[in-house]
Amino acid sequence: MSRIYNFSAGPATLPLVCLEEARDQLVDYKGAGFSIMEASHRGKEYDAVHNQAIENLKTLMRVPDGYEVLLLQGGATTQFAMIPMNLLGADQTADYVNCGAWAKKAIKEAGSVGRVNIAGDTAADIPTRMPANGALQLSDDAAYLHITSNETIGGNQYMDFPHSPAPLVADMSSDILSRKLDVNDFGLIYAGAQKNLGPSGLAVVILRSELAERVPDNVPNIFKYSTHIAANSMSNTPPCFGIYMLSLTTQWMIDRGGVEAMQAINERKAAKLYDAIDGSDFFTGTAVPEYRSAMNVTFRLANQDLEPLFIAEAAEQGMAGLKGHRSVGGIRASIYNAFPENGVEALVAFMQDFAEKNG
Numbered sequence: 282m283s284r285i286y287n288f289s290a291g292p293a294t295l296p297l298v299c300l301e302e303a304r305d306q307l308v309d310y311k312g313a314g315f316s317i318m319e320a321s322h323r324g325k326e327y328d329a330v331h332n333q334a335i336e337n338l339k340t341l342m343r344v345p346d347g348y349e350v351l352l353l354q355g356g357a358t359t360q361f362a363m364i365p366m367n368l369l370g371a372d373q374t375a376d377y378v379n380c381g382a383w384a385k386k387a388i389k390e391a392g393s394v395g396r397v398n399i400a401g402d403t404a405a406d407i408p409t410r411m412p413a414n415g416a417l418q419l420s421d422d423a424a425y426l427h428i429t430s431n432e433t434i435g436g437n438q439y440m441d442f443p444h445s446p447a448p449l450v451a452d453m454s455s456d457i458l459s460r461k462l463d464v465n466d467f468g469l470i471y472a473g474a475q476k477n478l479g480p481s482g483l484a485v486v487i488l489r490s491e492l493a494e495r496v497p498d499n500v501p502n503i504f505k506y507s508t509h510i511a512a513n514s515m516s517n518t519p520p521c522f523g524i525y526m527l528s529l530t531t532q533w534m535i536d537r538g539g540v541e542a543m544q545a546i547n548e549r550k551a552a553k554l555y556d557a558i559d560g561s562d563f564f565t566g567t568a569v570p571e572y573r574s575a576m577n578v579t580f581r582l583a584n585q586d587l588e589p590l591f592i593a594e595a596a597e598q599g600m601a602g603l604k605g606h607r608s609v610g611g612i613r614a615s616i617y618n619a620f621p622e623n624g625v626e627a628l629v630a631f632m633q634d635f636a637e638k639n640g
């Protein structure tokens with residue numbers, strides 16, 4: 282077996298041991314005589330997996346009482362719509378921070394439901410960054426304030442979250458469980474699974490229970506958080522295999538010391554890459570240092586014409602997925618929780634070698 286270093290932004294590297302466990306259990310789940318993929322979602326085998334995944338998330342994030350943990354379909358993009366459908370009343374305004382490509386998509390969906398106020402806008406800034414928290418133009422009586430905690434494309438990440446009298450809603454698709462935070466600071470946290478959690482198509486939503494009561498009657502039931510709360514995320518057939526993988530990856534994180542341990546490793550991995558970028562005129566980071574993402578390390582070569590060669594030669598050496606998003610170009614190394622530290626070291630060595638040869 283040969284596994285490459287996969288720097289893809291998502292779907293992304295999953296813990297090898299979880300993939301191996303899934304492989305070993307694929308045909309016969311714990312002696313049941315069927316795959317978990319074939320198990321009834323009302324049966325005891327799947328039920329245990331489902332509840333374990335939720336329990337693991339609660340443990341890892343120290344989810345306090347008064348919050349719900351939901352496992353929903355449709356990825357993070359469906360949440361771009363579900364959030365305003367549930368939380369934004371017809372006569373209300375929602376504040377949104379526009380800090381990049383993903384925030385923009387969330388804003389567009391909210392705009393089709395109700396009124397949106399752009400509280401801060403750095404989406405066009407290069408180098409990429411987040412708006413200063415103190416400079417946000419918040420509206421009076423906003424339904425909520427929406428942020429993107431980590432912009433996967435721009436490589437800009439919040440270090441300190443803004444405060445607002447309105448509930449804080451955060452798209453944490455690309456940094457959930459990568460660092461410690463206090464769930465109490467948020468009204469709603471959501472994340473597509475395909476970076477730090479498992480396979481795509483699944484979204485984790487953690488919300489303060491009372492927020493689910495805001496939903497207007499005319500929202501279809503399947504898009505109401507209250508429907509999924511009442512059914513423990515089993516109102517219809519859940520994405521069982523994705524949730525099974527989520528149960529394995531979250532268990533892997535718990536076994537390795539939880540979010541604090543993940544954060545320490547993530548900071549070390551990111552520092553190695555940023556040191557390599559800062560240590561050579563050959564490379565330039567594309568995010569303002571105080572907002573540099575520990576998950577998506579974005580940079581350019583001083584001679585951008587060399588970027589295709591950089592990407593091609595890295596791929597030849599078993600390092601794939603380094604091409605920046607098509608909308609911005611450049612290089613992006615996505616190094617989520619499961620990305621191995623020796624893969625980062627391999628990239629650093631390659632960068633130094635490439636700079637020496639082509640500098």
Ligand SMILES: Cc1ncc(COP(=O)(O)O)c(C=O)c1O
Pocket residue numbers: 291355356357358359383429431432433434452453454455473474481482
């Ligand atoms: C920050 C962020 N939000 C939302 C999404 C969309 O997620 P999905 O494809 O699961 O809808 C992504 C996708 O990668 C993302 O990086």
